[in-house]
Amino acid sequence: MICPSVAATWQRVVGKNGHARYAISMTDRARKLLEDAMTLSEDERLDLAEQLTSSLPADEEWLGELERRARRALADPQVARRGTW
Numbered sequence: 001m002i003c004p005s006v007a008a009t010w011q012r013v014v015g016k017n018g019h020a021r022y023a024i025s026m027t028d029r030a031r032k033l034l035e036d037a038m039t040l041s042e043d044e045r046l047d048l049a050e051q052l053t054s055s056l057p058a059d060e061e062w063l064g065e066l067e068r069r070a071r072r073a074l075a076d077p078q079v080a081r082r083g084t085w
Contacts, residue, residue, distance in 0.1 A: 026034070037048055 037045060040048065
């Protein structure tokens with residue numbers, strides 16, 4: 001179960017151009033943590049992200065999608081450059 005004090009939710013936001021996008025809405029505690037984390041070096045942020053990610057339960061559908069995208073990018077490096085995953 002996610003602790004309500006650090007839970008984040010996605011909200012649909014319509015920009016000035018009329019295009020919809022999703023923005024994350026987080027608690028003050030989570031926002032402060034993010035602000036502090038952004039002051040870390042790139043290596044420290046990578047380590048932190050890895051630790052946080054590994055603490056979450058695996059989503060088999062998303063892992064399958066990541067695998068598919070990685071295989072496609074490895075098979076055709078232009079895919080990653082074009083962003084046409």
